[in-house]
Amino acid sequence: MKKINTFEKYLTLWVAISILIGILIGQFIPQIPLFLSKFEYFNVSIPIAILIWLMIYPMMLKIDFTSILNAGKKPKGLFITLTVNWLIKPFTMYFFAWLFLKIIFNGIIPDNIASEYLAGAVLLGAAPCTAMVFVWSYLTDGDASYTLVQVAINDLILLIAYTPIVGILLKISNINIPFSTIFFSVFIFIVIPLTTAYISRIRIVKKYGEKYLIEKFIPKFNSITTIGLLLTLILLFSFQGDVIIKNPLHIFLISIPLIIQTFFIFGIGYFWAYKWNLNYSVAAPAGMIGASNFFELAVATAITLFGLESGAALATVVGVLVEVPVMLTLVKIANKTKNKFIN
Template sequence: MKKRTLSLFEQYLTFWVLICMAIGVGIGYFFPIVPNILGQFEFYQVSIPTTILLWIMIYPMMLKIDFRSIKNIRKHPQGLFITWVVNWVIKPLTMYGIAKLFFFIIYNGILNKHLASEYLAGAVLLGAAPCTAMVFVWSKLTKGDSAYTLIQVATNDLIILFAYVPIVSFLLKMGNITIPWQTLFLSIILFIVCPLVLSVITRNFLVKYKGKDYLENNFIPKFDKYTMVGLLLTLIIIFSFQGEKLLAQPLSILLIAIPLIIQTLFVFAITFWAAYIAKLPYSIAAPCGMIGASNFFELAVAVAISLFGLSSGATLATVVGVLVEVPVMLFLVRVANNLQSRFS
């Protein structure tokens, strides 16, 4: 099998990501009027500017999906089972265990119990929310099967609707958890349904009147340069909203980041290994690992704010999850691509 190679831009994407995160933090700290203005363009805690940029990333990826190939999923049902078990059993439990180990035992004497409890809550909110939008970026960078990735993400979104509250309530022993349902439903509609419907219409129209060759070799490649630019601009906006908070608590950020990074690497290793043992092709195994490792941080941040408040430790923990996720996921993309030759 031909090894997946990254383009020159993708090879240094981590560097550009870190630069854009720093720019975003700087804008939020020195020019708070910018996020204040952007914050006015929100609907049920979903940022409209961020949504537009995510569409720029997601729409071209969904254009590549040949929906007739979705029937091939039945050839590799193990990929769906691995995704479900990891995201809804292994990931929440390991997040809870690793976070509790660090916040209550390893950091004992550094954190008081109240702050440790809030950090734990934020970590659990992250761990119980599998990623929706950004997974398509990671799948693209590992040349994943786009149709299979779509089904994995879509089924996870359906499971979120009835499993998220019970899992978080069970782990945190909180019976009064309220979910911002408008945020959840709107995110699914904006990041899955809308670009999917638009891509189906576009694909069918172009295939009918221009041919499949034109679609794949002329139309879709026009979007390639905009996909990563959309990612970088999204990061600038996200971190401009959190600039002051991140700079105000550097030690707390480090303390929270360590267990989150360890848990992300651990879950990726388990998922990728399980996909290898199940003899899944690399195009399915790589997205499996990426979906297992990444989080639906938009949902986690929104729930943390609604439950604990904007200035709480739980909200800070979810924000740190955003901070560490992109660089760590880019590292895992590189790891996955380097292991591609192990898959038949």
């Protein structure tokens, strides 16, 4: 079990401080996010990608690559993940967004703007997480090998299912999905850290033994993972600080259905895993991958379809803003309830 140090114990406080720092940087030192925004490839921020890579690498080190083949012997976890992500999540996202943005908030948000916000929410809901789920799995002591398999299979389905699901829900026939963003994200968030970790693991085990790897080398990255998460937050919020300041009410209103959806989807996957008597290390990532979103793809698609200044693009950005604080709450819930599962 991963030990929680004092720094991680107060992670919620550091997250709040990081968000504030990011917003202040965006407002008072805009040159920093403006400069860093130039380093973007296929709609993916390279500085943020590097930070996420630093967060993912320690988890990849834990993977015993021979055990990946054993994931097929635990089909229940994969069945839950795939069912929740592709047969439930996109449609519940549409329902919650429609209910709040078009019905409950009718009169507060103009109908045409609400429709754009709804579109952005759908783009988020149809894209299960590729990168950050490794962080959530790491923080909940998830099975690293199984998480990798879950993400890989979902990414393959994403290439086929994303376009028709978005098309059906938004009734758009000509959808220009930025596949380059998908392929590049998979390459930088999975292939690079996985390959690096694989090589590192082989060399370290060969030279020092597996016990040294597990007990000495991997724990060195515990604080680095947390620091990487906080730096990622600072960058994200520095990029979007101006948006937050200019649209506080709408951002708050958009966040409500997104937050409800996140808890709802996590609850389905996590409780389902509990009822099926799955091991906790499989149950936690199974719930996390559906709750978290592939926001890089959602933002890129929103900009491609509706434009940079559209309500759809703003809604996907709100998805980025609420995801980390909400997912950290789910991490706490998972960690506090792990004794209810088979371990």
